[in-house]
Amino acid sequence: MAAPAPLGQRSALLDMRHVTKTFNGDVVALHGMSLTVNEGDFISLLGPSGCGKSTALRLIAGLSHPSQGRIEWQGGADDTDLAVVFQEPTLMPWATVAQNVWLPFRLRGKSYEQVKDDVLEALRLVGLENFQRSYPRELSGGMKMRVSIARALVTRPKLILMDEPFAALDEITRHKLNNDLLEMKQKIGCTVIFVTHSVFESVFLSDRIVVMAARPGRVIEELTVDAPYPRDEDFRTSADYAGHCRAASDALHQAMEAA
Amino acid sequence: MTVTDPTISDPVMVDEEETRRARARRIERIAKWVLPVVMMGLTLLVWDRIVVWNEIPHYILPGPRLVFATLVEDWAMLFDALLVTLQITLMALAVAVIGGVGLAVLFTQSRWIEMSFYPYAVILQVTPVVSIAPLIFIYVENRMAGLLICAWIVAFFPVLANTTLGLNSADHNLRDLFRIYGATRWQRLRFLQLPSALPYFLGGLRIAGGLSLIGAVVAEYVAGTGGIGSGLAFRILEAGYRLNIPRMFAALFLIAATGVVIFAGLSFLSHMLLRKWHESAMQGST
Numbered sequence: 001m002a003a004p005a006p007l008g009q010r011s012a013l014l015d016m017r018h019v020t021k022t023f024n025g026d027v028v029a030l031h032g033m034s035l036t037v038n039e040g041d042f043i044s045l046l047g048p049s050g051c052g053k054s055t056a057l058r059l060i061a062g063l064s065h066p067s068q069g070r071i072e073w074q075g076g077a078d079d080t081d082l083a084v085v086f087q088e089p090t091l092m093p094w095a096t097v098a099q100n101v102w103l104p105f106r107l108r109g110k111s112y113e114q115v116k117d118d119v120l121e122a123l124r125l126v127g128l129e130n131f132q133r134s135y136p137r138e139l140s141g142g143m144k145m146r147v148s149i150a151r152a153l154v155t156r157p158k159l160i161l162m163d164e165p166f167a168a169l170d171e172i173t174r175h176k177l178n179n180d181l182l183e184m185k186q187k188i189g190c191t192v193i194f195v196t197h198s199v200f201e202s203v204f205l206s207d208r209i210v211v212m213a214a215r216p217g218r219v220i221e222e223l224t225v226d227a228p229y230p231r232d233e234d235f236r237t238s239a240d241y242a243g244h245c246r247a248a249s250d251a252l253h254q255a256m257e258a259a
Numbered sequence: 260m261t262v263t264d265p266t267i268s269d270p271v272m273v274d275e276e277e278t279r280r281a282r283a284r285r286i287e288r289i290a291k292w293v294l295p296v297v298m299m300g301l302t303l304l305v306w307d308r309i310v311v312w313n314e315i316p317h318y319i320l321p322g323p324r325l326v327f328a329t330l331v332e333d334w335a336m337l338f339d340a341l342l343v344t345l346q347i348t349l350m351a352l353a354v355a356v357i358g359g360v361g362l363a364v365l366f367t368q369s370r371w372i373e374m375s376f377y378p379y380a381v382i383l384q385v386t387p388v389v390s391i392a393p394l395i396f397i398y399v400e401n402r403m404a405g406l407l408i409c410a411w412i413v414a415f416f417p418v419l420a421n422t423t424l425g426l427n428s429a430d431h432n433l434r435d436l437f438r439i440y441g442a443t444r445w446q447r448l449r450f451l452q453l454p455s456a457l458p459y460f461l462g463g464l465r466i467a468g469g470l471s472l473i474g475a476v477v478a479e480y481v482a483g484t485g486g487i488g489s490g491l492a493f494r495i496l497e498a499g500y501r502l503n504i505p506r507m508f509a510a511l512f513l514i515a516a517t518g519v520v521i522f523a524g525l526s527f528l529s530h531m532l533l534r535k536w537h538e539s540a541m542q543g544s545t
Contacts, residue, residue: 061435061439062438062439063435063438063439079439080441082439083439084435084436084439086432086435086436088430088432090430090432090433090436092433092450092451092454093536093537094454094457094535094536094537095454103436103440103450104440106450107437107440107441107442107446107450108440108441135535135536136536137536137538
């Protein structure tokens with residue numbers, strides 16, 4: 001699929017309007033968050049712990065519901081068009097890699113034979129086509145995460161939600177997965193919302209960074225990273241990258257002080 | 260490896276610590292089989308010598324050779340008794356599995372059912388079967404059914420408790436994932452909860468295997484001479500009345516051996532089912 005339309009010319013996929021989530025009647029996890037997600041966006045939710053970024057993700061995923069405000073899907077999309085990647089690989093240990101990737105289809109009543117090609121294609125995308133018959137315990141942390149991403153990609157969802165997926169990995173694996181993630185997104189042309197607390201990761205990956213503050217969780221600022229895709233190792237060492245990192249860092253600082 | 264250190268590639272230079280560890284591992288592998296066999300042999304020898312040297316009469320303590328001879332001599336009768344006990348044991352175990360897993364599934368499907376019936380499961384478990392058994396034999400006409408009920412009461416609880424724990428211990432992220440993909444209740448049970456519960460269930464099953472044998476034997480004791488009177492427990496009682504101590508020992512040996520075989524069989528089953536993915540079954544040869 002071609003590169004997404006330039007920022008500002010993309011059609012809306014999802015609208016969050018003044019969304020507030022309160023737990024136990026008095027803990028405000030998220031306060032008045034408004035965000036329009038466009039098709040092809042790579043949005044990072046960046047902020048300190050407790051800023052409601054994971055809460056926002058759960059609300060979008062439909063795992064909980066807003067106390068106030070609305071979340072609306074646009075253009076005929078709905079919540080069956082999304083997939084989630086958690087911080088843990090969250091694989092079924094009793095199932096092989098291929099069976100794990102098959103799961104989203106299996107739950108929709110498709111036999112393995114029907115979707116075999118899709119499963120293999122998803123595994124090829126994450127570079128694990130030779131590991132279909134392996135069990136998760138035989139894989140390294142980074143490879144497990146790749147399986148988890150393949151499971152998210154396999155249904156070709158419009159929107160992929162990622163909740164600090166690489167936080168538990170070492171720096172080298174993380175860099176590699178960041179590079180590969182951009183490549184995969186480019187190939188299948190989906191929209192990504194990526195929760196992270198790493199400034200560098202958010203700048204490298206996204207074209208929109210939503211900076212959030214804690215107590216109560218809320219949006220402080222939205223930054224745009226206009227560097228073109230594909231981005232590679234050169235981008236990581238460019239002045240442009242450094243400039244965006246500084247801007248994001250400053251915004252994050254403000255967010256911490258505002259809390 | 261990028262550094263070419265001549266001492267590393269030199270075959271004469273072997274890490275002493277590594278060799279020692281390898282030797283220790285090898286010795287342990289052999290000892291694991293040899294030691295129990297040697298100890299068992301020694302025990303039999305000491306037992307035999309004590310009986311012979313002290314001239315203990317066989318109606319007080321028979322020697323191992325006499326026990327073995329009795330086992331061979333009374334084999335037809337003892338084997339029939341063994342089959343009866345084994346039949347009750349295995350049937351009780353089967354019913355314990357069906358009832359335990361069935362109840363566990365029911366409990367996880369509805370909190371209301373669990374809150375209502377769990378206390379009964381606990382009461383059945385904590386009341387000694389010896390004290391319930393006489394009542395059961397009053398109310399249940401069929402002796403076989405009575406024995407089965409007793410053995411089941413003893414055996415089903417570990418299956419129920421472990422399976423319930425297992426069904427509830429599915430990874431919460433996976434639960435969320437199933438929700439996101441719109442899994443039905445049945446799909447969640449079949450593809451997530453039951454596989455998650457398998458290691459717990461198998462743990463409970465191993466305990467239940469031993470307990471169903473205990474339940475069967477205890478129930479036979481309570482049913483007493485008036486019962487169907489051909490299980491191993493009844494043979495022990497009968498031999499006791501006749502002061503046929505060697506036969507008591509022979510029957511006892513058969514009960515113990517049955518217990519060991521059941522445990523080993525269930526352990527093997529557990530290993531085969533889990534060896535590909537579960538930590539507990541991954542450590543080498545066990």
